[in-house]
Amino acid sequence: MVKTMEWQGQSLLLLDQTKLPSEIITILCKDYRRVGEAIKRLEVRGAPAIGAAAAFGMVLGWQELASRYADFSQETLLIEFKKIKNFLLSTRPTAVNLGWAVEKIYKHAVAMINAQQSLKAIETSLGNLACKIYQEDIEVNRRIGIYGAALLPQQARILTHCNAGALATCGWGTALGVVRQAFLDGRLEMVYADETRPLLQGARLTAWELIEDNIPVTLITDNMAAWVMQTQHIDSVIVGADRIAANGDTANKIGTYGVALAAKYHQIPFYIVAPISTFDFTLETGKQIPIEERSADEVRLLHSVVTAPQQVNVFNPAFDVTPGELITGIITEYGVISAPYIENIKKLQKILQEE
Numbered sequence: 001m002v003k004t005m006e007w008q009g010q011s012l013l014l015l016d017q018t019k020l021p022s023e024i025i026t027i028l029c030k031d032y033r034r035v036g037e038a039i040k041r042l043e044v045r046g047a048p049a050i051g052a053a054a055a056f057g058m059v060l061g062w063q064e065l066a067s068r069y070a071d072f073s074q075e076t077l078l079i080e081f082k083k084i085k086n087f088l089l090s091t092r093p094t095a096v097n098l099g100w101a102v103e104k105i106y107k108h109a110v111a112m113i114n115a116q117q118s119l120k121a122i123e124t125s126l127g128n129l130a131c132k133i134y135q136e137d138i139e140v141n142r143r144i145g146i147y148g149a150a151l152l153p154q155q156a157r158i159l160t161h162c163n164a165g166a167l168a169t170c171g172w173g174t175a176l177g178v179v180r181q182a183f184l185d186g187r188l189e190m191v192y193a194d195e196t197r198p199l200l201q202g203a204r205l206t207a208w209e210l211i212e213d214n215i216p217v218t219l220i221t222d223n224m225a226a227w228v229m230q231t232q233h234i235d236s237v238i239v240g241a242d243r244i245a246a247n248g249d250t251a252n253k254i255g256t257y258g259v260a261l262a263a264k265y266h267q268i269p270f271y272i273v274a275p276i277s278t279f280d281f282t283l284e285t286g287k288q289i290p291i292e293e294r295s296a297d298e299v300r301l302l303h304s305v306v307t308a309p310q311q312v313n314v315f316n317p318a319f320d321v322t323p324g325e326l327i328t329g330i331i332t333e334y335g336v337i338s339a340p341y342i343e344n345i346k347k348l349q350k351i352l353q354e355e
């Protein structure tokens, strides 16, 4: 299985996802600025992978501060560390895993400073915490995969959108974690992957990582999804998530909402697959989820080839929000959550608070 990132103690090695599938090259991030750039440019992408990369970025930030500010007060250190956190937070607004991970690292540093720990001890501990975030993501995905695969029939035919695979996480994947588990269980017949315009995460990444692991995949363009549902015996639609509000409304890659509407019409179960780090309990509904808008050229050009008039007006939201009422279930490491979402997500939150 492909490796999205590798922590090297003083640097973070990233697989450059913008170059896949034609080139397999890595980027060595020696400081938090480069990690932030990589997140902005989608060299590392996918909500859980962004979270883990940002956690390692925070560690690189701390290492830099600790070397430069050894003679400064603890207060100055924390002010500077907060600036690094805010910089990383500003790179992409929709995936909540980013905030979840950097807050975790930041709070840990504050607690250790308050406990009068040395800068070196804090550095080691932050590094261990980032590695734990990374490792736990893989374990969580495996658990999610088992819950998800159990929902599928024999010879399952799945449709997915974007890439919620090993590449979008620290390994195994969320939506594709379910696919991988179903494949291992011998119950997967075919995955239909939407190409996912404008940046082609489905064509470039999902198709690539499934082929790498010999998992049967058929690539379709986005505008074929409804027809494929009607004619190709799709059993379930399975996608990832970037942020889930307290009422189950879910932000995911632009196009997901349309796929959910088509699935509803064809009475095909539509599942969101996500770890609890993707829930934002502070947002009552999906209307409050910030939606990233990206450069117009992502739509005007296709791999640097001009496909539209340069002066044409473009709308390029990177995500959309699927209302909870279109979602059959949200598959998490704590099991499958279904409607009524407000009540059941509250129950999940209570379990988490009691842990």
Ligand code: MRU
Pocket (backbone or CB within 6 Å): 042, 045, 046, 047, 048, 095, 161, 162, 163, 164, 165, 168, 169, 173, 174, 175, 201, 239, 240, 241, 242, 252, 253, 254, 318
């Ligand atoms: O813009 P991207 O490629 O970061 O968008 C990724 C998605 O929308 C994924 O479906 C989502 O992050 C879930 S990844 C497990």
